[in-house]
Amino acid sequence: MDIDIVSVFPEYFDVLDLSLLGKAKSKGLISVHAHNLRDWTHDVHQSVDDTPVGGGAGMVMKPAVWAECLDELLGLPEADNTDRPILIFPNPSAPLFTQQDATELSHAQHLVFGCGRYEGYDARIPTYYRERGVDVREYSIGDYVLNGGEVAVSVMLEAITRLLPGFMGNPDSIVEESYTGGNALLEHNQYTKPASWRGLDVPAVLLSGDHAKVDRFRRDEALKKTDRIRPDLIAQLDCHALSKADRKTLIELGWEVSGDHPRRIS
Numbered sequence: 001m002d003i004d005i006v007s008v009f010p011e012y013f014d015v016l017d018l019s020l021l022g023k024a025k026s027k028g029l030i031s032v033h034a035h036n037l038r039d040w041t042h043d044v045h046q047s048v049d050d051t052p053v054g055g056g057a058g059m060v061m062k063p064a065v066w067a068e069c070l071d072e073l074l075g076l077p078e079a080d081n082t083d084r085p086i087l088i089f090p091n092p093s094a095p096l097f098t099q100q101d102a103t104e105l106s107h108a109q110h111l112v113f114g115c116g117r118y119e120g121y122d123a124r125i126p127t128y129y130r131e132r133g134v135d136v137r138e139y140s141i142g143d144y145v146l147n148g149g150e151v152a153v154s155v156m157l158e159a160i161t162r163l164l165p166g167f168m169g170n171p172d173s174i175v176e177e178s179y180t181g182g183n184a185l186l187e188h189n190q191y192t193k194p195a196s197w198r199g200l201d202v203p204a205v206l207l208s209g210d211h212a213k214v215d216r217f218r219r220d221e222a223l224k225k226t227d228r229i230r231p232d233l234i235a236q237l238d239c240h241a242l243s244k245a246d247r248k249t250l251i252e253l254g255w256e257v258s259g260d261h262p263r264r265i266s
């Protein structure tokens with residue numbers, strides 16, 4: 001996978017040389033290029049921002065400098081639509097980036113990320129590229145405001161690249177995780193040795209060696225935890241894909257399990 005990142009702080013992405021992402025880079029699984037947006041400016045101050053039209057505080061990133069940079073990275077206007085990278089802008093006022101988005105984007109060949117700063121980027125930039133047939137995505141990573149898109153891009157990149165075949169040492173580690181799969185739940189609690197620590201014991205069933213019982217216990221824990229913390233995920237479950245035991249647990253938790261999705265009744 002080829003990844004281009006545009007930022008006014010490209011050094012921020014030196015951190016991608018660490019840990020599993022760094023290993024994936026050295027294995028050639030991903031190639032990452034962080035570009036300085038200021039390299040596409042022509043003025044002596046290398047300015048990338050200007051005052052907001054209509055007034056207000058702060059500065060807005062200028063479309064012209066972004067367009068020179070993005071035309072080059074996207075290969076416009078020559079490149080065929082089908083070969084074009086997906087263009088991604090982090091934006092706190094966009095739809096939330098989810099595991100589903102990470103999974104979809106992990107199949108892409110080439111991603112280009114544009115990091116906003118200041119009050120954000122001129123809204124005509126994504127519109128312009130969409131109108132030229134580019135697949136443009138804008139995502140928020142959560143309901144809070146960061147200083148710039150760099151952290152958000154790092155978050156998205158980590159979520160996307162860890163799904164690439166060969167990225168994780170043990171591919172099984174990404175199969176049963178929170179938010180993963182068709183009927184996604186939060187993951188059950190995890191424990192390691194020792195079985196007893198500072199007066200706290202791991203649940204006895206996990207030491208029983210009975211795999212069926214362990215699986216059921218974990219599944220029930222996942223259902224209970226999701227019910228407690230993210231009931232919206234329970235309400236999205238496909239009832240038709242739930243086992244008899246899942247249904248029993250959900251009914252005990254106060255859900256009606258009929259029709260397409262569970263409904264909380266108590």
Ligand SMILES: C[S@@+](CC[C@H](N)C(=O)[O-])C[C@H]1O[C@@H](n2cnc3c(N)ncnc32)[C@H](O)[C@@H]1O
Nearest residue numbers: 090091092116119120140141145146148149152
């Ligand atoms: C200070 S923020 C701009 C906030 C904008 N004025 C607003 O109120 O929605 C500057 C840049 O940081 C990035 N950013 C900040 N918070 C973010 C979030 N929660 N998710 C994704 N990107 C974010 C975006 O690239 C944004 O353009």
